[in-house]
Amino acid sequence: MKSFISYSENSDFSIHNIPFGVAIFNQEYIACCTRIGDMVLDLATIYDYGFFDEIEGLEENVFEAYTLNEFIELGKPVTNAVRLKIQELLQEDSKLGQDKKTVEQCFYKFDHVQMMMPVHIPNYTDFYSSIEHATNVGKMFRGEENALLPNWKHLPVGYHGRASSIVVSGTDFYRPKGQMKPPGAESPVFGPCKQLDFELEMGFIVNKHSEMGDSISTSEANDAIFGMVLFNDWSARDIQSWEYVPLGPFLGKNFCSSISPWVVTLEALEPFRIESPIQEPEVLNYLKFEGKQNLDIKLQVYLKPESGEENLICQSNYKFMYWNMTQQLAHHTVNGCNVEVGDIYASGTISGKDKDSFGSMLELSWRGTEPIHLADGSERKFIEDNDTIIMRGHAEKDGIRVGFGEVVGKVLPAK
Structure with a gap:
């Protein structure tokens, strides 16, 4: 196919794409x-x-x-x-x-x-579906032998987030404030987050309403998914590490998430389907699926200091996901949870095996012990005020390129 509209061969928005x-x-x-x-x-x-x-x-x-x-x-x-x-x-x-x-x-x-925001999002769920990311975080906080919790390979771990603070690319946000407990301190302190992080994710958007009590099977899931966006699930690591036991993320996550403005349909991504990773032990029947359900989407993260240039700090791929979208939606609804049109489901941080493919500052700097060096001579353990994070993603095969553009967010000083 060739269009009467001319565009460069490396455009994310070829005639093979048609995003919305x-x-x-x-x-x-x-x-x-x-x-x-x-x-x-x-x-x-x-x-x-x-x-x-x-x-x-x-x-x-x-x-x-x-x-x-x-x-x-x-x-x-x-x-x-x-x-x-x-x-x-x-x-x-x-x-x-x-x-x-x-x-x-x-x-x-x-x-x-x-x-503008492409969809009204009634509900938001964040998964935790990259085995490399989960293992890295587990090693940092629990040690090598307890990196993955016992349930991780049996179900797609997830939690319900706050939809009201999801914003479209280009929206600046303020550094969050909250309680933190510094190492060695006896009591928590209150103030601006000192360990602000990005999380490289992708999200899928559903196209239907379902009734409470009904579920969506893995074989039905693709028909219920309209398309995908790039998703930056900003995280306040020091706030999160103090608050998350026993009930999980709250103020450390709900202050902002950013999405790309173009929704790329599953149909545009069909040529880029690949086999999923082997899942061991074998999953329960409701999580079994057929066909190629992972997608080969190349992802990059750039950090741009104020008045500085873009620094490529991460190159990952959506194909690394251990749990795929059909399994995530099937698990989410197997208990009868109803879905609504526009609901968004984020993948969780997408990390690969190599260090340059780690999808968060927490991993890239290994909890601040190995700072990232930027082109201007500065270094980063976490994200500083007035830093901009840019995420880009595209799939390419046999001369066909389908991309998402970018999702951009700038961190302003605490309000």
């Missing part, structure tokens, strides 16, 4: 959109001009909404048809490509639009 997002056009008009190369296509206007008339189940202009939720809820028969129609319209010699007036009205340069 929400943008502000001309600083006043909000609509759902897609992107090819560096151009953003206003889907609400394309709908009004009749380009989607032949698609069954798309009787209303759901693209006029401020989120993708209404579109996502139409389900895969409709959302897939829309994606394929857009792909057709973007090809050379297409009906749209020959309509210069419509092209001028519906396409905007990416730099001229403001991206």
Whole structure:
């Protein structure tokens, strides 16, 4: 396939992608959109001009909404048809490509639009599904012999997080404050977090509502997942380490999480499916799955000091996940937990076996004992005020590239 819109061969947003997002056009008009190369296509206007008339189940202009939720809820028969129609319209010699007036009205340069939160997120769950990450953290806090807790290889460990503080890429946030217990101190102290961290994650978004008591099996999970985003689950390590026993993360995690503005569909990621890691011991029946359920998505993390350059500090891959998305959703709902359209499920920190693939500062600096050296001569044990973290991700195979763009977040001094 070749598009009448030109773009570079290393663009994340090739004609093979067709992601979905929400943008502000001309600083006043909000609509759902897609992107090819560096151009953003206003889907609400394309709908009004009749380009989607032949698609069954798309009787209303759901693209006029401020989120993708209404579109996502139409389900895969409709959302897939829309994606394929857009792909057709973007090809050379297409009906749209020959309509210069419509092209001028519906396409905007990416730099001229403001991206918004792509979905309204009713609920958020964070998993802990990278065996390398879980092992690294376990070694630091419990020692080599107790690195993985007894349940870890039997179920996808997760917890329910706070959805209200998930923000879109480009949103700055304040360093969190809370209780911490410094090493050797008898009592906790209160103040700004001193061990602020990023967590390299990806999230998937569901497209359906389910009833309490119902569950989604591993074989049904892919039909319930609309697409994926990059996800930075910021963490206050010193606050978290003091508060998390016995009930887990709270103030150390709920102050901010950042997501990329483009939702990449599972259909766009199909060419990049690979075999999952062998799971031993054998999992229970409800967690068994068929087919290739891991994805080969290359991930990078950059740290940019204020007025400094980007420093590549991590290169990882989503394929390292021990527990895959179908297992995560099946486990989440096996007890009858209902899901809602727009719910987001984060993978947990994605780390590989090599040190440069560790997906957090906690691991990269090994709890602050091995600082990272930056190009400007400074070093980091954790993230400092006015540092910016940039995460990027893409999949590439046989000349086909599908990417997510980036998720960017800057840390401001405590308020």
